[in-house]
Every structure is written in structure tokens, then in C-alpha cells.
Amino acid sequence: MSQTSSLASARGATKATELNAKASADFAAKLIETQALLKRATTEFTPVTQASSLGAEDVVITHIINSLHLDIPVFVLETGALHTETLALLERTEANSRTHINVLRPAHEAVIQFVRQEGQDAIYKSMELRKACCNIRKMEPLARALKGQRAWITGLRREQSNARAEVPLIDTSEEATKQLTKLNPLANWTWGDVWHYIATHNVDYNPLHDQFFPSIGCAPCTRAISLGEDFRAGRWWWEDETAKECGLHVKSK
Numbered sequence: 160m161s162q163t164s165s166l167a168s169a170r171g172a173t174k175a176t177e178l179n180a181k182a183s184a185d186f187a188a189k190l191i192e193t194q195a196l197l198k199r200a201t202t203e204f205t206p207v208t209q210a211s212s213l214g215a216e217d218v219v220i221t222h223i224i225n226s227l228h229l230d231i232p233v234f235v236l237e238t239g240a241l242h243t244e245t246l247a248l249l250e251r252t253e254a255n256s257r258t259h260i261n262v263l264r265p266a267h268e269a270v271i272q273f274v275r276q277e278g279q280d281a282i283y284k285s286m287e288l289r290k291a292c293c294n295i296r297k298m299e300p301l302a303r304a305l306k307g308q309r310a311w312i313t314g315l316r317r318e319q320s321n322a323r324a325e326v327p328l329i330d331t332s333e334e335a336t337k338q339l340t341k342l343n344p345l346a347n348w349t350w351g352d353v354w355h356y357i358a359t360h361n362v363d364y365n366p367l368h369d370q371f372f373p374s375i376g377c378a379p380c381t382r383a384i385s386l387g388e389d390f391r392a393g394r395w396w397w398e399d400e401t402a403k404e405c406g407l408h409v410k411s412k
């Protein structure tokens with residue numbers, strides 16, 4: 160059974176932890192691999208920062224960073240269009256995290272001008288307008304967050320989508336163009352591993368995961384998924400499957 164069909168078929172259950180927590184046989188080895196990579200990040204890849212969407216994978220990584228007392232700040236892109244549940248989790252994370260949480264917001268004027276010119280529903284009218292919104296609300300703040308960094312840490316996993324099936328633990332493919340290494344400490348984890356960690360360590364997570372949102376982004380662009388749907392089917396669902404990235408993890412040509 161696929162990760163999402165097992166999730167969606169358990170409609171009677173409420174907690175994402177109850178639905179999904181199922182460690183792989185080699186989970187202990189994966190956790191050691193993840194911890195080792197995060198420790199290496201603080202010696203071989205500084206300055207380094209974690210990009211967090213506050214999704215399930217990212218709260219796990221931040222929890223490990225905090226548990227190991229690693230000097231890795233975390234940044235969150237507060238796009239101005241997040242769910243109230245995500246904003247509440249951000250507030251709790253800022254209050255409870257040992258490591259620094261850096262919140263980046265889009266340029267106010269750029270957002271106002273885009274909405275004034277293109278309208279409130281522009282993102283649904285064309286892929287160009289949707290990407291223009293992502294550029295203003297995500298890509299420009301991301302560039303600010305990564306300025307001066309040697310590496311960044313993401314929650315990408317191979318299992319998440321076909322486009323991510325080859326994700327390596329250490330991605331050096333953009334060092335030449337962007338002078339940045341991308342570290343993916345959960346590359347080998349399954350969805351069950353992620354939730355096993357959350358359940359075992361009682362990690363605070365976004366309650367939208369309890370409502371069948373496996374992948375959580377901005378409110379206008381995220382919906383719950385249902386039986387048989389792909390893991391990222393709830394993101395930009397009105398567009399082609401091949402376009403389901405906002406630009407954060409799109410490779411340079």
C-alpha cells in the first residue's frame with residue numbers, strides 16, 4: 160500500500176501520528192546517518208542554516224538540531240499567505256526552540272503591487288502568475304535567507320515525488336552556480352520514519368497533518384488529499400504534475 164493510500168484509508172483515525180508512525184527496519188541506522196550529517200554540517204559546511212516550512216520533515220530536523228545542541232539557525236518563509244495553524248506553530252517554535260528561528264517576510268510593496276495589478280485570484284489564472292507570486296513571496300525572501308551561507312538544510316526525501324527520487328544526502332550540483340551545498344539529512348527516510356520520530360519524541364507538529372494535508376504550503380495553494388492521491392497532489396492541484404515545485408528546489412539548467 161502506498162504512503163498516501165494508507166494515510167487516506169484510515170479515515171476513522173484522527174492523529175497523523177497514529178496513522179503514519181511506522182519505523183523502517185533500519186530506522187536506527189538512518190537516524191545515526193542523519194545526526195552525523197547534521198554534526199558534519201557545523202564543521203564542514205558553515206555557515207549553514209535550515210530551511211523550515213514547519214512541515215513534518217522540517218520539525219523533525221529542527222528537533223534533532225535542538226537535541227544535539229547544534230549551532231544551526233533555522234529560517235522560515237512567512238509568505239503572508241500561511242494557514243493560521245502554521246502561524247500558530249511558528250509562534251510556538253519561536254518560543255520553544257533552542258536554536259534561533261529567523262522569520263523572513265516578502266517585500267510589502269511588491270505584494271501590494273502584484274495584488275493590485277493582477278487581482279486576488281491571479282495565482283489560479285495562469286502558471287506564470289502563480290510563479291510570479293512564488294517569486295515575490297518565497298524566492299526573493301529565500302535569496303535573502305541564503306545570502307552569505309555555505310550550505311542549507313532541507314527536508315527533501317526521495318519518497319516524496321518522482322522529481323525527488325534521486326535526492327542525495329549531500330547535493331553539490333549547485334555549488335558552481337550558486338556556491339551553495341544542499342544537505343538533505345532525511346533523504347532516505349520514509350513517511351513512516353518521519354512520523355515514528357515525531358511520535359517517539361512527542362514533537363510539536365502542524366495539526367493540518369491530522370486533516371490529511373501531508374504537504375503544507377500557503378493556504379490558497381494547499382488542500383487535503385484523498386484515497387490514492389499522490390503525496391504532493393494537494394499542492395497547486397489545478398496545475399500539471401510536472402510543475403509542482405515553487406522554485407525552492409528546482410535545479411538550475
Ligand code: SF4
Pocket residue numbers: 238240282289290292293294296297376377378379380405
Ligand atoms: S504557494 Fe501560492 S500563495 Fe504561496 S507564494 Fe506560491 S503562489 Fe503565492
